[in-house]
Amino acid sequence: MRRSSTETKAAILDAAKLRFAADGYDRATIRAIAADASIDPAMVMRYFGNKASLFAAAAEFDLELPDLAEVSSDQIGAAIVTHFLERWERDDSLLILLRSGVTDDAAAERMRSIFTAQLVPVAAMASPEPTQGMTRAALAATQILGMALCRFVLAFPPLASMSRAQIVAWLGPTIQHYLTGGEPITSPPGQADDP
Amino acid sequence: MRRSSTETKAAILDAAKLRFAADGYDRATIRAIAADASIDPAMVMRYFGNKASLFAAAAEFDLELPDLAEVSSDQIGAAIVTHFLERWERDDSLLILLRSGVTDDAAAERMRSIFTAQLVPVAAMASPEPTQGMTRAALAATQILGMALCRFVLAFPPLASMSRAQIVAWLGPTIQHYLTGGEPITSPPGQADDP
DNA sequence: GTCTATAATTCGATAGAC
DNA sequence: GTCTATCGAATTATAGAC
Numbered sequence: 001m002r003r004s005s006t007e008t009k010a011a012i013l014d015a016a017k018l019r020f021a022a023d024g025y026d027r028a029t030i031r032a033i034a035a036d037a038s039i040d041p042a043m044v045m046r047y048f049g050n051k052a053s054l055f056a057a058a059a060e061f062d063l064e065l066p067d068l069a070e071v072s073s074d075q076i077g078a079a080i081v082t083h084f085l086e087r088w089e090r091d092d093s094l095l096i097l098l099r100s101g102v103t104d105d106a107a108a109e110r111m112r113s114i115f116t117a118q119l120v121p122v123a124a125m126a127s128p129e130p131t132q133g134m135t136r137a138a139l140a141a142t143q144i145l146g147m148a149l150c151r152f153v154l155a156f157p158p159l160a161s162m163s164r165a166q167i168v169a170w171l172g173p174t175i176q177h178y179l180t181g182g183e184p185i186t187s188p189p190g191q192a193d194d195p
Numbered sequence: 196m197r198r199s200s201t202e203t204k205a206a207i208l209d210a211a212k213l214r215f216a217a218d219g220y221d222r223a224t225i226r227a228i229a230a231d232a233s234i235d236p237a238m239v240m241r242y243f244g245n246k247a248s249l250f251a252a253a254a255e256f257d258l259e260l261p262d263l264a265e266v267s268s269d270q271i272g273a274a275i276v277t278h279f280l281e282r283w284e285r286d287d288s289l290l291i292l293l294r295s296g297v298t299d300d301a302a303a304e305r306m307r308s309i310f311t312a313q314l315v316p317v318a319a320m321a322s323p324e325p326t327q328g329m330t331r332a333a334l335a336a337t338q339i340l341g342m343a344l345c346r347f348v349l350a351f352p353p354l355a356s357m358s359r360a361q362i363v364a365w366l367g368p369t370i371q372h373y374l375t376g377g378e379p380i381t382s383p384p385g386q387a388d389d390p
Numbered sequence: 391g392t393c394t395a396t397a398a399t400t401c402g403a404t405a406g407a408c
Numbered sequence: 409g410t411c412t413a414t415c416g417a418a419t420t421a422t423a424g425a426c
Contacts, residue, residue: 002409024298026221029401042413044329046405051379085196101349102297103219115351117290138345138353146341151331156310158333169332169379174369184364197391224419235393239419 001038008069009047011037016044016058021092025055025100025107028133030148047048052106056132059100059110060095064116068125076126084144115141126179143171196233206232211239211253214288220250220295220302247301254295254305256288258313263320271321272371276363279339283347293343310336311383321374334373338366 003011015036019028020120028050034041048054064087071079088094097114100107115137124133147167151159161166198206210231214223225246229236243249259384266274282287292309295302310332318335342362346354354362360384 005409008409027298030403031401031409035210041402042404043409046409051402099297102294102344103222111349112351135353135357140353141351142341142345142354142366143369144341145344146337146339149340149344150298150337154306156307156333156336158330160339162330166379170373173372174338178365184361191255192198200391203391225421227421235424236420237393238391241391246420 007037008037008043010036011042012039013057014056016054017092017096020055020058020100021095023099024102025104030054055100055107056110059093059096059107061091061114062164063087063114065118065122068122073180074176076179078168078172079172080140080175080179081144082164084148085164088148094148095152098153115127123179128180129183132183136179140175143174143178147171154167196252197234199312203232203234203238206241207234207242207249209251210248211363212291215253216294219297220299225249226372250295250302251305252286254291254302256286256309256310258282260313260317262316263376268375269371271374272369273363273367274372275370276339277359279343279361280362283343289343290347293348294338305319316369318374323375324378327378331374338369342366 012033015033016028018034019033022028023032028077030044031041031052034044037044044054048057048133064083066079066083069074097111098108101111116134119141120133120137123137124130127133127136147159149154151167153160197233206227212229213225214231214264216225217223225239228249229239232239239249241251259278261274261278263271263274292302292306297303305382311329312338315328315332318332319325320334322328322331342354345351346357
């Protein structure tokens with residue numbers, strides 16, 4: 001079958017995203033990706049040069065975070081959690097980075113840069129003190145990524161069968177606190193406030 | 196150099212743990228593990244049969260969770276967070292499973308079984324309703340593993356430079372709420388309580 | 391207990407015909 | 409634009425000598 005250049009490239013990229021998301025960088029082979037795209041492995045090299053470049057193309061995406069200016073200030077946590085749950089199931093973008101970033105340095109760096117460029121500004125806007133954007137974004141990331149890890153990757157039984165609403169109900173207040181809550185007193189250590 | 200059987204086996208196992216923790220299951224090669232142990236690769240096969248069995252031996256460990264009966268009820272969250280931060284840096288056990296469980300089914304299953312066998316009972320004891328042990332343990336796991344992922348594996352800058360006390364101050368109340376707090380109302384969906 | 395030699399795969403990448 | 413053929417490297421695993 002003969003296709004146009006752009007068609008072929010798009011078909012390869014779609015297959016690559018699925019494979020990288022399902023198997024991670026190492027186990028996703030160019031041969032398997034080519035087979036999924038019903039094309040010869042040599043075509044993958046022709047269009048993307050090498051495996052690393054193919055991954056870079058497959059791992060490019062936008063978190064598409066909501067504009068917090070349109071969210072009431074006490075619903076920020078719930079809005080963020082809801083958005084990520086939907087975003088996670090809409091396509092495999094985040095799964096690609098999670099499955100590969102744990103062992104591959106390039107993927108980890110990509111994940112860091114995405115959160116710095118896209119999540120930190122939103123956290124800075126939500127924070128009572130804009131300079132805390134980095135710290136608050138990182139805290140939110142721990143809970144968001146941890147939930148994704150346990151629900152979608154490790155498939156912990158209670159989480160896999162939990163409804164979105166339940167997850168929002170549990171995690172919403174946590175994210176709300178990380179993004180907008182009072183900063184914990186650091187001295188004396190081990191002390192915490194729970195507003 | 197000639198060593199006793201138990202010495203050799205222990206040396207191989209130590210090297211395997213380090214390699215699996217640093218590189219994950221796929222990238223940790225038997226050749227590299229053997230080189231670290233200053234021994235021939237064939238010896239690894241001789242003592243452990245195959246790579247999967249070697250990994251199973253290297254991934255066996257105890258969370259050594261504290262006895263919550265000795266912790267005041269309002270300090271349970273802080274105690275759990277403190278314990279895991281220490282446990283995580285003491286040896287590579289959890290890192291081994293995290294780096295491999297994302298792509299390897301056997302490692303993921305091991306992680307599920309460890310949390311079921313070791314974390315669920317503790318959560319059941321902390322919960323106001325013992326039957327909620329599974330759900331509460333899973334929620335706590337999302338925050339604990341998410342923190343480990345972002346701090347130790349992905350190395351998000353703000354988290355990597357945060358002190359243990361700061362992390363305990365931020366995450367302690369979250370874990371306290373997941374393990375002991377009031378259950379969120381599930382209807383109407385999207386609604387959350389924050390006691 | 392230790393090592394050499396090698397089998398059997400698998401993978402990324404290249405060269406070149408059509 | 410597509411594919412065949414193949415190279416070179418790396419890996420797990422086995423057989424057997426010392």
